[in-house]
Amino acid sequence: MHPFTQFGMVFSVASWYKGSLFFTLFILLANALVCASVKVSGDSIVPDARPHIIFLLTDDQRADALGVMGNPVIQTPHLNAMAKDGYLFRNAYVTTSICSVSRASLLSGQYMSRHKISDFSTNFTEEALANTYPMRLQKAGYHIGFIGKYGVGNRPPSDRFDFWSCWDRGQPPYWLKDGAGKDVHHTDSVERDVMRFLDEYGTQATPFCLSVSFKAPHELDGDPPVYQVQERFESLYEDISIPAQPNGGEEAWKRTPPFFHNPKNIARKRWEGLFGSEEQYQANVKNYYRLITGVDEVVGKLREKLTRLGIDDRTVIIFMGDNGFCLGNHGLEGKWFGYEESVRVPLIIYDPRKPIATPGDIQEMVLNIDIAPTILGYAQVPIPPSMQGMDLRQVALHKQPTRPDFYYEHTFMGSPGIPKVEGVIGSRYKYMIYTEHAYEELFDLDQDPYELNNIAADEVHVQRLKQMRERYALLKQAAQ
Known part of the structure; x- marks a missing residue:
């Protein structure tokens, strides 16, 4: 026996x-x-009531590139509806505005200073990987899947996932070949894979966590870079004139740090290729918006699929951008620096169990490092001490305060291509220091929301500058 x-x-x-x-x-x-x-609870057997979780991530989508965030041009009806029924975080930021580093922060719940992934080739260590939200959910009994662009390191953990359909290294192209040899846009390819995953795992009682990473609306790298959109969206916004960026003129460019004016500055070179003329600006901002509308279409189809499967009432959906983007702001194209357009991103959390009476418009400052602990919180999985973010469920449900400011860091490449910058971003004041040049910026966001007037050298603000320097040193050490 x-x-x-x-x-x-x-x-x-x-x-x-x-x-x-x-x-x-x-x-x-x-x-x-x-x-x-x-x-199992004692001697009783109960069904697993933990929710399914879907995390949707766009690439280079700035906070105001969403209808519900006040953009009068862009068409995002499905995301707008999800925000209306869920939680809309109006002040969501990233701690480092570049794809790979931000994605590592999203997975780990850590600042770059702690996870140490500061480029495009460094991988998570085995110990660090074990503490990312997918691995901890898998250990807790979740099925896990990843679709689209993984974007961290050069050895993605594809064999660890129950479902994996990713472009493993770097930026994927926009046009892919399907099994029949036909061209498929990356956004449409992601949609197909999402449906395949849901057909397989959405019919099981075991909860799942699916991470979906779009290429859109990232430009296709090149000289110059370009945007490639699906044919069905090519005429969208055709008869609309995109308003000029309030801080996008020549005067704003002149006010950037002097070392920005080096001809090797990547953000300026890309500006010349995409936004250097009015014709380029109109064409490429529309293409940027078209790519986001394509993502919105997938969100609508995803929610329809969840309803058909009968699991819409137990599936939490989180939508975020990996970093913001300058659409000609300050005479620049891209992210990297601490400007609002670069560091602020959209964030929506849709929880079908949200109490109707609970307000869904959240003003608190939240970060990309909050996503991993929030996902673990929804899954009822303990949050490891290594995570530095917060569980946003408490912020949403109980209006728990978050933070008055945060540490910002971007150290990839360096001058002259992408000058290194660190600092503190608060609800009113922002302090940035370009560490290679010892060049300081101080902005009063209440008086100067477009960051056109650097007051760091203003004698009136000597005390404020001193306070921000001290806060910077404190937060930098705490981020380790």
């Missing part, structure tokens, strides 16, 4: 017992319970 343990009870199984009807029925019942994904 040997012991057989299941659901907290021990049975002694003899050879004569195996042929009995009771044994057969018992095995069928045990298998059915395992397949149904049950949780």
Whole structure:
């Protein structure tokens, strides 16, 4: 005889017992319970009530590139509806505005200073990977999937996921070949994979966490870079004139740090290729918006699929951008620096269990490092001490305060291509120091929301500058 343990009870199984009807029925019942994904509480057996979780990430989408955030041009009806029924975080930021570093922060819940991924080739260590939200959810019994662009390191952990359909290294192209050799836009390819995942895992009782990373609206790198959109969106916004950026003129460019004016400045070179003329500006901002509308279409189809599967009432959806983007702001194209357009991103959390009476418009300052602990919180998985972010469920439900400011860091490449910058971003004051040049910026966002007047050298603000320097040193050390 040997012991057989299941659901907290021990049975002694003899050879004569195996042929009995009771044994057969018992095995069928045990298998059915395992397949149904049950949780055991004492002597009772209850269905797994933990929600499914879907995390949607766009690439280079700035905070105001969303209808519900006040953009009068862009068409994002499905995201608008999700924000209206869920939680809209109006002041969401990233701690480092560049793809790979921000993605590492999203997965780990850590500042770059702690996870140490500051470029495009460094991978998570085994220990660090084990503490990312997908791996911790898998250990807790979740099925996990990843679709689109992984974007961290050069050895993605594809074999660790139950479902994996990713462009493993660097930026994927916009046009891919499907199994029949036909061209498929990356956004449409992501949609197909999402539906495949849901067909397989959305019909099971075991909860899942699916991470979906779009290429859109990132430009296709080149000289000059370009935007490639689906044919069905090519005429969208055709008869609309895109308003000029309030801080996008020549005067704003003149007010940037003097070392920005080096001809090797990547942000300026890309500006010349995409936004250097009015014709370029109109064409490329529209293409940027078209790519986001394409993502919005996928969000609508995703929610329809969840409804057809009957799991829309137990699926939490989180939508965010990996970093912001300057559409000619300050005479620049791209991200990297601490400007508002670069560091602010959209963030929506849709929880179908949200109490109707709970306000969904959230003004608190939240960060990309908050996503991992929030996902773990929804899954009822303990948040490891290594994570530096917050569980945003408490902010949304109970209006728990978050933080008055945060540490910003961007150290990739360096001058003259992308000058290194660190600092403190607060709700009113912003302090940036370009560490290679010892060049300081201080902005009063209440009086100067477009960051056109650097008051760091103003004698009136000597005390404020001193306070921000001290706060910078304190937050930098705490981010380690």
